[in-house]
């Protein structure tokens with residue numbers, strides 16, 4: 001098999017470490033939801049790609065045949081999105097030797113930044129060779145002497161900078177440098193994800209709150225909303 005660096009860290013299929021919860025599995029592709037969305041009409045959840053393709057063929061829900069169009073699709077509950085994004089998956093380079101596992105949402109970053117078993121293009125002028133990231137530190141060119149490696153002496157560093165400057169004609173010259181997994185960056189990605197999920201939950205709660213206010217109608221007013229106001233004579237007590 002041939003290892004290749006996926007563009008933009010895109011992953012289209014995952015290998016899950018644990019057996020997925022059946023409630024999180026799309027009935028069309030039989031794998032845990034990718035970009036899950038829920039129908040507003042019948043509340044069924046699918047991968048967006050799966051249900052969009054199904055609607056293009058037949059405009060009905062594959063589960064209950066309820067009439068369906070793309071306009072009836074909304075993002076799934078953030079809790080569902082969280083549960084599938086946090087499922088643990090294997091690195092797709094496992095056949096090549098990478099035993100890394102991580103939460104699904106972190107896999108693209110592993111592949112694009114730190115997987116040692118992904119091939120990256122050498123940015124050295126006139127080289128362009130595909131080299132496994134783990135072999136990159138040993139990858140050398142004829143016009144490259146050992147003095148040009150990052151050294152403790154100021155002179156060595158100067159030579160190194162000059163080389164970087166000449167190599168920077170290619171826009172991706174710095175992105176291929178060997179990078180270690182930065183724990184802060186991983187934590188940052190996780191936190192961003194959690195915040196967006198929480199924002200979704202807050203929106204749902206806000207809508208529910210409005211629905212409750214609406215249902216209460218004349219019984220609800222901002223001033224009387226406190227618990228203290230619920231007292232005999234307020235009209236809420238029953239006989």
Ligand SMILES: [Zn+2]
Nearest residue numbers: 026029047050
């Ligand atoms: Zn699907």
Ligand SMILES: [Zn+2]
Nearest residue numbers: 042044061064
């Ligand atoms: Zn349905």
Ligand SMILES: [Zn+2]
Nearest residue numbers: 091098100115
């Ligand atoms: Zn890997």
Ligand SMILES: [Zn+2]
Nearest residue numbers: 122124127129
């Ligand atoms: Zn090279």
